[in-house]
Amino acid sequence: MRRLLLLLLLLIPLSALAATPWDGQPNHYRVRIDDQAIRAEVEADLWLGGDMLSMFNVMTVPGLPDGQADLIEGLQITDLAGRPLVLKKLGGGDYQVQGGQRVRLRYSVRLEHDRHPWPAGMEEVAYHTDEGLMITGATLFFADGGDAMQGPITVEFELPEDWQARTPWTPVGEGRRFSVASRRELLSNALFLGTAAAETFDVGGVEMTLVLGKRYVANKQLFVDLLRTQLASYAALFGGKPLSRRYLIIINEHASGDGGAFASSFSQFIQGDADARNRVIWGYVMAHELLHFWNGLSLVPADHREEWFKEGATDYLTIATLAQNGLIDETLLLKRLENVPRRYLIARMVQGLGMSVREAGKDKQPNRQLVYGGGSLAALALDVELRLRSDDAVGLPQLLRALYAEFGQPGKRYTLDDIAWTAQRLIGHDFASFLAGAVESGDYLDIRPSYAALGLRMDSFVEEMFISREPNATEQQRARFAAIFAPTQP
Numbered sequence: 405m406r407r408l409l410l411l412l413l414l415l416i417p418l419s420a421l422a423a424t425p426w427d428g429q430p431n432h433y434r435v436r437i438d439d440q441a442i443r444a445e446v447e448a449d450l451w452l453g454g455d456m457l458s459m460f461n462v463m464t465v466p467g468l469p470d471g472q473a474d475l476i477e478g479l480q481i482t483d484l485a486g487r488p489l490v491l492k493k494l495g496g497g498d499y500q501v502q503g504g505q506r507v508r509l510r511y512s513v514r515l516e517h518d519r520h521p522w523p524a525g526m527e528e529v530a531y532h533t534d535e536g537l538m539i540t541g542a543t544l545f546f547a548d549g550g551d552a553m554q555g556p557i558t559v560e561f562e563l564p565e566d567w568q569a570r571t572p573w574t575p576v577g578e579g580r581r582f583s584v585a586s587r588r589e590l591l592s593n594a595l596f597l598g599t600a601a602a603e604t605f606d607v608g609g610v611e612m613t614l615v616l617g618k619r620y621v622a623n624k625q626l627f628v629d630l631l632r633t634q635l636a637s638y639a640a641l642f643g644g645k646p647l648s649r650r651y652l653i654i655i656n657e658h659a660s661g662d663g664g665a666f667a668s669s670f671s672q673f674i675q676g677d678a679d680a681r682n683r684v685i686w687g688y689v690m691a692h693e694l695l696h697f698w699n700g701l702s703l704v705p706a707d708h709r710e711e712w713f714k715e716g717a718t719d720y721l722t723i724a725t726l727a728q729n730g731l732i733d734e735t736l737l738l739k740r741l742e743n744v745p746r747r748y749l750i751a752r753m754v755q756g757l758g759m760s761v762r763e764a765g766k767d768k769q770p771n772r773q774l775v776y777g778g779g780s781l782a783a784l785a786l787d788v789e790l791r792l793r794s795d796d797a798v799g800l801p802q803l804l805r806a807l808y809a810e811f812g813q814p815g816k817r818y819t820l821d822d823i824a825w826t827a828q829r830l831i832g833h834d835f836a837s838f839l840a841g842a843v844e845s846g847d848y849l850d851i852r853p854s855y856a857a858l859g860l861r862m863d864s865f866v867e868e869m870f871i872s873r874e875p876n877a878t879e880q881q882r883a884r885f886a887a888i889f890a891p892t893q894p
């Protein structure tokens with residue numbers, strides 16, 4: 405008996421140390437935006453598993469050391485009984501607070517993100533238009549800073565009259581209340597709150613909502629056609645749909661012309677008008693971001709070292725599918741193929757970046773030219789190498805399909821070894837040494853042999869690059885070029 409008592413006493417502190425189980429209640433956010441969209445007032449009712457409350461994806465900019473978190477005002481936190489809890493600011497958007505309990509949060513977000521120079525551009529943070537506000541979930545919401553959020557998540561908006569909430573989340577009832585599948589879906593998504601025109605359409609079971617700034621409404625059909633065509637190509641390329649079933653695309657005008665992809669959405673700027681002539685620019689960005697719904701967001705690299713594959717294979721396959729779909733003609737295709745080695749050359753020779761293409765992913769924005777240019781050159785070289793070694797039976801599309809079948813599932817991640825092993829499994833040759841040469845070395849990758857294998861000739865003098873069809877190309881080289889780039893419909 406005494407021994408049992410002793411055992412019980414010993415057990416008490418142990419059980420006290422174990423995490424308090426989730427209380428079974430949902431997490432709820434309520435967001436109120438004023439008429440001028442100057443502030444977002446947020447109230448949240450959250451289960452906090454651990455002792456950390458966080459704003460994610462915080463980026464430092466001049467004047468805002470804690471980035472987006474420095475635009476938060478009046479943060480108050482209480483327990484369920486309304487007793488204030490002690491918050492300790494840890495920096496980088498993190499706060500320490502007593503967890504293992506349900507908390508109530510109140511704070512406001514100063515919606516002045518468009519005044520700051522965000523490293524990836526304000527299209528990935530928040531901005532206003534005269535039709536409303538684009539904002540990402542990470543810019544708006546605090547969340548459990550641990551491994552995940554427990555319990556269902558709902559978000560409700562209180563907006564100025566006539567405004568709509570456009571989100572990739574599942575609507576619950578009348579339009580302004582949404583059910584959100586996970587913390588990732590909550591934070592890694594772009595939202596548009598306002599009056600901008602929107603159109604929802606279905607492509608092969610994937611529901612797309614396109615939000616268009618008013619400058620672009622007249623050309624809506626150009627966007628819808630490109631999205632439909634490219635989506636069909638990607639579904640065929642990867643052998644299936646992307647992980648999410650509902651996507652949101654937000655397009656507005658801004659000189660940067662840049663875009664950013666999120667879990668189930670992307671946010672894009674277009675410079676000036678959008679027409680068929682400058683589709684070579686805006687259509688390229690749109691097709692690239694759309695391809696990320698598969699490569700990058702469904703097929704996810706283990707870490708920054710495979711950013712080259714995420715961005716480079718995406719860029720290369722964007723070029724190939726735009727050409728296949730007749731959205732760029734051969735003249736524009738060859739110009740695109742000239743730009744790829746030029747970006748790489750700028751990274752290596754002008755910027756003097758000596759690290760490998762893999763390492764460049766660690767600091768993606770400053771090393772952009774090496775990640776994208778070097779990454780797409782490596783993807784092109786890999787495609788050609790696969791075809792050469794398999795007598796043209798296997799190329800990058802087959803490799804991606806095999807990778808997608810194995811790694812395109814929630815929580816799964818791939819590494820460079822997985823790419824090498826999958827290639828080896830497909831054609832029975834070792835690819836590790838080829839990949840090491842292409843992406844793990846700081847040496848200059850000579851792309852001319854790869855172009856030659858496609859019946860293309862690259863003449864260059866420093867940054868001047870001219871790609872043309874080689875008149876003496878073999879039948880096989882021409883057929884290889886056609887297999888990758890030729891329009892599939894006359």
Ligand SMILES: [Zn+2]
Pocket residue numbers: 692693696714715718
């Ligand atoms: Zn990208």
